[in-house]
Amino acid sequence: MPQTKLDELSDQQKVKFYQKGTFTVGNRLVDPDKRDVQASQDRSNAITSGHRACQGCGEALGARFALDAAMRAADSKVIAVNATGCLEVFSTPYPETSWQLPWMHSLFGNAPAVATGVQAAMRAKGREDVRAIAQGGDGGTTDIGFGCLSGMFERNDDVLYICYDNEAYMNTGVQRSSATPPTARTATTPAVGDAPGNVFGTGKNVPLIALAHNIPYVATASVSNLHDLEAKVQKAMSLRGARYLHIFVPCPLGWGSAAEDTIKVARLASECGLFPLWEGELGVVTGSDPIRKKVPVEDYLKTQKRFAHLFKPERDEERLAALQRMADHNIERFDLLREDKEPAI
Amino acid sequence: MLKQIEGSRAVAEAVALCRPEVICAYPITPQTHIVEACGEFVKTGQLQNCEYVNVESEFAALSVAIGASAAGARTYTATASQGLLFMAEAVYNASGLGLPIVMTLGNRAIGAPINIWNDHSDAMSMRDAGWIMLFAETNQEALDLHIQAFRLAEQLSCPIMVCMDGFILTHAYERLEIPDQAAVDAFLPPFVPRQALDPADPYSIGAMVGPEAFTEVRYLAHDKQLQALEVIPEIHQSFKEQFGRESGGLFHTYQVEGAATVVVTMGSLAGTLKDAVDELAQEGPQVGVISLSCYRPFPRTELRHALEHARRVIVVEKAVAPGAGGVVSMDLRMALQGVDCYVKTVIAGLGGRPVTSPSLQSMLRRALKGELADLHFLDLNRGMVDRELARQRRGIATGPVAENLLKDAATHGAD
Numbered sequence: 001m002p003q004t005k006l007d008e009l010s011d012q013q014k015v016k017f018y019q020k021g022t023f024t025v026g027n028r029l030v031d032p033d034k035r036d037v038q039a040s041q042d043r044s045n046a047i048t049s050g051h052r053a054c055q056g057c058g059e060a061l062g063a064r065f066a067l068d069a070a071m072r073a074a075d076s077k078v079i080a081v082n083a084t085g086c087l088e089v090f091s092t093p094y095p096e097t098s099w100q101l102p103w104m105h106s107l108f109g110n111a112p113a114v115a116t117g118v119q120a121a122m123r124a125k126g127r128e129d130v131r132a133i134a135q136g137g138d139g140g141t142t143d144i145g146f147g148c149l150s151g152m153f154e155r156n157d158d159v160l161y162i163c164y165d166n167e168a169y170m171n172t173g174v175q176r177s178s179a180t181p182p183t184a185r186t187a188t189t190p191a192v193g194d195a196p197g198n199v200f201g202t203g204k205n206v207p208l209i210a211l212a213h214n215i216p217y218v219a220t221a222s223v224s225n226l227h228d229l230e231a232k233v234q235k236a237m238s239l240r241g242a243r244y245l246h247i248f249v250p251c252p253l254g255w256g257s258a259a260e261d262t263i264k265v266a267r268l269a270s271e272c273g274l275f276p277l278w279e280g281e282l283g284v285v286t287g288s289d290p291i292r293k294k295v296p297v298e299d300y301l302k303t304q305k306r307f308a309h310l311f312k313p314e315r316d317e318e319r320l321a322a323l324q325r326m327a328d329h330n331i332e333r334f335d336l337l338r339e340d341k342e343p344a345i
Numbered sequence: 346m347l348k349q350i351e352g353s354r355a356v357a358e359a360v361a362l363c364r365p366e367v368i369c370a371y372p373i374t375p376q377t378h379i380v381e382a383c384g385e386f387v388k389t390g391q392l393q394n395c396e397y398v399n400v401e402s403e404f405a406a407l408s409v410a411i412g413a414s415a416a417g418a419r420t421y422t423a424t425a426s427q428g429l430l431f432m433a434e435a436v437y438n439a440s441g442l443g444l445p446i447v448m449t450l451g452n453r454a455i456g457a458p459i460n461i462w463n464d465h466s467d468a469m470s471m472r473d474a475g476w477i478m479l480f481a482e483t484n485q486e487a488l489d490l491h492i493q494a495f496r497l498a499e500q501l502s503c504p505i506m507v508c509m510d511g512f513i514l515t516h517a518y519e520r521l522e523i524p525d526q527a528a529v530d531a532f533l534p535p536f537v538p539r540q541a542l543d544p545a546d547p548y549s550i551g552a553m554v555g556p557e558a559f560t561e562v563r564y565l566a567h568d569k570q571l572q573a574l575e576v577i578p579e580i581h582q583s584f585k586e587q588f589g590r591e592s593g594g595l596f597h598t599y600q601v602e603g604a605a606t607v608v609v610t611m612g613s614l615a616g617t618l619k620d621a622v623d624e625l626a627q628e629g630p631q632v633g634v635i636s637l638s639c640y641r642p643f644p645r646t647e648l649r650h651a652l653e654h655a656r657r658v659i660v661v662e663k664a665v666a667p668g669a670g671g672v673v674s675m676d677l678r679m680a681l682q683g684v685d686c687y688v689k690t691v692i693a694g695l696g697g698r699p700v701t702s703p704s705l706q707s708m709l710r711r712a713l714k715g716e717l718a719d720l721h722f723l724d725l726n727r728g729m730v731d732r733e734l735a736r737q738r739r740g741i742a743t744g745p746v747a748e749n750l751l752k753d754a755a756t757h758g759a760d
Contacts, residue, residue: 092549096552106435110411
């Protein structure tokens with residue numbers, strides 16, 4: 001492709017890749033080969049406009065970027081299997097559908113197994129060029145679909161599973177899932193009593209559990225860093241076997257955050273350390289996205305009404321400190337404050 | 346080819362002859378030998394172009410089958426008992442999506458108390474799930490029904506459960522006729538799905554349907570079952586022409602013509618019943634036997650026609666609906682509305698209790714004398730039941746019933 005003036009400008013300015021998604025540098029200032037799939041007019045629009053997601057839905061955004069990137073990587077030969085949940089409901093109210101790729105919804109807890117079936121059928125037919133993707137929310141992934149997910153991993157079935165994590169059962173009205181953070185208010189962990197909101201359990205880090213299956217690829221991603229998200233989808237699609245991508249997708253409705261703040265909230269989650277961005281292969285963490293400007297967890301928590309009880313009527317110092325310790329633990333575990341500020345990815 | 350072969354292995358051979366493309370396997374007694382044999386066929390290359398997936402649960406087994414079938418592959422799995430219940434959600438899903446999966450059900454009781462032996466409780470629990478349900482009387486029929494099932498399922502785009510009595514059939518060795526590949530290929534055309542997940546022609550499958558169309562979707566599921574009532578006899582006929590054997594159809598009749606008393610049953614019990622009525626005929630009137638090979642759809646009109654001259658109909662069934670009675674009896678009473686006869690229910694063979702010819706004969710003698718209760722439990726140990734009821738009347742915290750009964754049996758023997 002011939003260099004345009006804008007490309008030359010881009011070269012001159014040496015735009016840092018990490019600026020993408022941080023200060024919203026337009027695609028036009030980025031090298032053509034680094035422009036995201038969404039910048040391309042021939043993107044597949046796997047999930048097209050007109051669906052019924054809420055304003056500011058992180059999941060709709062994440063799904064569009066992830067699937068379009070997967071479609072490009074697989075020459076549009078992708079079959080998607082969806083767990084029951086928001087993404088399924090808002091995209092396919094009968095008789096309408098937003099999906100421009102072959103798409104199937106079976107049950108809440110079986111998307112990984114259904115995708116295994118799709119992949120097995122394709123293999124039996126000698127159509128291994130057709131790739132299977134399964135996707136679901138955190139409830140469908142970390143709770144009810146967990147058995148099927150682990151089975152799919154353990155067999156190393158050629159499926160990319162994408163979890164859109166908005167940290168609760170949003171489709172049924174914001175109930176707690178095993179991905180709900182401690183102290184968060186949900187419909188089943190109300191902000192009342194001595195310890196309002198969700199309990200401090202041990203946590204259930206499904207990306208690390210996925211990694212423990214020694215599958216070819218595991219990554220976390222966020223809608224605050226869409227270029228990174230696309231790169232991880234691309235990487236996942238370049239490999240065969242079981243792959244897992246866990247995408248952080250704020251839910252304005254369930255979290256009580258402003259619809260226009262979805263990206264900001266997602267960015268704060270990573271910058272404070274509560275949602276680290278990392279990737280791993282075959283059981284080993286191979287890279288992480290260092291925090292450039294560390295913020296205290298409360299900068300993140302304050303953007304959401306689900307944590308309002310931590311600050312009003314008085315500050316809950318003890319539990320704020322506990323949440324900060326969780327973030328600090330992540331920072332230490334993935335070495336997120338290391339000197340090289342370039343992402344290792 | 347004639348072979349001395351175990352029922353399970355014969356079914357696996359039949360399935361392999363149908364050239365499935367995906368088989369999902371999860372072990373549960375007594376179907377385990379079927380999927381073991383299927384796995385062996387795939388590994389040895391006897392069955393080619395087939396993916397064999399060892400899954401982590403029955404729920405996953407049927408879910409993998411759902412995905413494979415939706416992607417256009419001929420798909421098979423097998424289950425039993427608790428396994429069927431564990432996959433219940435997917436059972437309804439497969440039929441709701443109209444996926445022609447064939448699944449063997451090695452019929453077995455459901456716990457608690459845990460019990461691995463044969464009855465029909467598992468099948469009855471899923472009778473309204475929208476699957477076509479076929480019951481085999483013999484191992485030859487079990488084998489043949491699988492070959493018919495793939496054709497029927499794919500013609501109607503509807504999943505089929507082929508039920509065969511656990512242990513009594515699955516583990517029995519018999520001499521069976523195993524068809525050759527060419528004959529099965531001639532009988533069973535390649536699978537052409539009504540809908541398939543295909544990047545060249547993308548469909549959305551499994552959309553949410555609200556009140557505006559849900560009734561119609563369900564009506565069509567009912568209508569599909571009614572269509573099956575016409576297609577099953579056609580396939581039965583076509584199978585007979587191809588293989589020269591009677592297998593399947595809606596039901597089998599034995600000495601029903603002119604019989605005032607007819608016993609209706611399903612599965613392997615029919616063989617014992619035929620022996621029992623023959624022996625009984627030496628001392629009294631001939632009693633007829635009908636064994637249903639098709640339970641869903643329920644062949645209401647056809648049964649009514651077959652039973653229009655009967656005055657006593659006795660349904661011997663291997664499942665009980667606590668608080669209601671017999672499930673097949675209820676279906677049959679609906680079928681016989683307006684026919685001048687009564688329908689009695691006999692519950693027999695629960696949890697693997699042997700159903701013997703002498704027990705059946707003694708029950709039938711009472712029936713012929715008009716002494717049979719509307720709901721009769723064959724060979725019920727009344728003493729054991731009464732002693733437990735007495736214990737329960739004495740206090741509330743009387744302990745677990747199953748353990749009490751086992752202690753009772755040890756103390757009192759089989760009185």
